[in-house]
Amino acid sequence: MSSLTMRKGNVDMNKLDRLVQEVGAKRVPYISLEGNVNMAGGQPFSMANLTELHRYCRKNDIPIMLDATRIIENAWFIREREDGYAHKSVREILREICDLTDGCTMSAKKDALVNIGGFFACNDEELFRKAQNLVVVYEGLHTYGGLAGRDMEAMAQGIREAVTEEHQAARIGQVHYLGEKLDRAGIPIVRPIGSHAIFIDAKRFLPHVDQDEYPAQALAAELYLESGIRTMERGNVSAGRDPKTGKNRRPPLELVRLTIPRRVYTQAHMDVVAESVIDVHKRRDEIYGLTMVYEPEYLRFFQARFEPISLSPL
Ligand SMILES: *Cc1c(COP(=O)(O)O)cnc(C)c1O
Numbered sequence: 001m002s003s004l005t006m007r008k009g010n011v012d013m014n015k016l017d018r019l020v021q022e023v024g025a026k027r028v029p030y031i032s033l034e035g036n037v038n039m040a041g042g043q044p045f046s047m048a049n050l051t052e053l054h055r056y057c058r059k060n061d062i063p064i065m066l067d068a069t070r071i072i073e074n075a076w077f078i079r080e081r082e083d084g085y086a087h088k089s090v091r092e093i094l095r096e097i098c099d100l101t102d103g104c105t106m107s108a109k110k111d112a113l114v115n116i117g118g119f120f121a122c123n124d125e126e127l128f129r130k131a132q133n134l135v136v137v138y139e140g141l142h143t144y145g146g147l148a149g150r151d152m153e154a155m156a157q158g159i160r161e162a163v164t165e166e167h168q169a170a171r172i173g174q175v176h177y178l179g180e181k182l183d184r185a186g187i188p189i190v191r192p193i194g195s196h197a198i199f200i201d202a203k204r205f206l207p208h209v210d211q212d213e214y215p216a217q218a219l220a221a222e223l224y225l226e227s228g229i230r231t232m233e234r235g236n237v238s239a240g241r242d243p244k245t246g247k248n249r250r251p252p253l254e255l256v257r258l259t260i261p262r263r264v265y266t267q268a269h270m271d272v273v274a275e276s277v278i279d280v281h282k283r284r285d286e287i288y289g290l291t292m293v294y295e296p297e298y299l300r301f302f303q304a305r306f307e308p309i310s311l312s313p314l
Contacts (some may be wrong), residue, residue, distance in 0.1 A: 008043035008192070009036060009074070011053050025060040033101065034067040035074030039234070042070070042194020044077035047085065047096065054100040063124070066104035071097060072111040072159075073195035076168040087165075091163045103127070110196070113158035113262055117151045168276075175260050178270040185278045190255065197259040200277070202235060205256075206287055211236050211307060213289020216254045219280070221306065222287050223256070227276035232257040237292075238301040 012034065020028060033053070036042045057064050075093040079085045085093060098104075103122030108114050120135075122128055132142040139146030147155075161167055172195050179193035188204035202209075202216035209215040216235035223229050235254035242249055258273065280287070294305035 007046075008040050009034075009045040010049040011045065013049075013052055013056065016053075016056070020060060020062075025062055028060075028062050029061040030065045032065050032067055035069070035071035035097075036077070036195045038070075038195075038196075041076065041190040041199045042196045043192070044081075044195070046082050047078050047093070048082070050097065050100050063102035064100070065122075066097070066101045068104040068106040068198060069110045070176060071104070071106075072162045073168065073172065075163075076165075076172060077195065079165075086127075089163075090165055094163060107179055108155045108158065110262075110265040111162050112155050114151065114154045117147045117155050119145065119155075120200070121287060145234060171262055174265070174270060175268065177267060178258070178260070178274060181270070181274040182277055185274070185281070187281055195256045199234070200256040201254070202256050203254045204280065206284060206289075208285070209287070209289040211250045211254060212248055213291070215289060216256045216308065217306060218251065218287060218290045218308075219256050221290065222280050223276060226280050227288055229258075229276055232259060233245055237304060240300060 006120045006190040011031075017029075031053070033045065033050070036044050050220050053064065072094060075090045075097060078093050079088060079090060088096075102124065103120070106112065106118050108117040108119070120131055122131070135142050135145050144152060175195060175198065176193050179189060179198045180183060182189050182198060182200075183191070188201040190201060192198040200219065202219045203211070205219055206215040209218060214233070214236055217233040220233050223231055233255075234257050236248050236250060239249040239251040241247060254260050258277075260270075290307050291309050292300075292304055293307050294303075296303045
């Protein structure tokens, strides 16, 4: 595949340089780099981009901290898509990513295949000592960080299995199976398909619903009513309000995320999901927007409540 398909998760080096020039490298404590970035449809960064970022950050003395939640899936994409990596194992590529970065936070609930847990790692002794000290206050001794021994053992095994090519091929293959099926049926989805989810473009799915009537939230609710499938709004509700004007932000992307847990569903489940989305799409003209009846102060997308907009009689 071409390097074009690796572009969407990349760091925009020009934009980064402009920001660093503007605020000064000394005022940038670190760069947070997310693999298969959620808000970009689960798209990977390329090794070429990371190498360039690493060179830039070394020169400017800025550490790179990985949000490693989906970094194994990112390594798989590098193996599949980037020139010169097809003969390397996911394990080797992962190691190369780690060598080019300075530390990470890892939520083990995703790539590492376990129910709970995570870790912080870094290559700076002084930073490590500080973190080691703080973790005792907030979580427990640094050797377990608030986790049960059983959970740490599960995580260790999860990582061993997650770095196998067989697992990644099945996992990402399942997500792509669903995506291709929806695409063939004319459902507007974000392409290229990422690793962990399919993103439906709610603006194109429900073009008659104004963004202030939350089309992605309305579509998520409709899918739940149709078949009990729980999806996630990533649009106007998630974007929140502009603190100055108090108005909804109306972001360019208005998406519904169908996130697929690892090792939970079969291909038959994917068929049910696809059929349900297709059925809702067929009657999309009958779907109206929502009004928000409860809006929490922070991160409203987690707890907000909605009601269907009732149509006033003519
Ligand atoms: C899920 C997720 C987190 C948060 O992890 P928790 O273990 O739920 O706290 C952080 N970053 C990314 C990219 C995630 O997907």
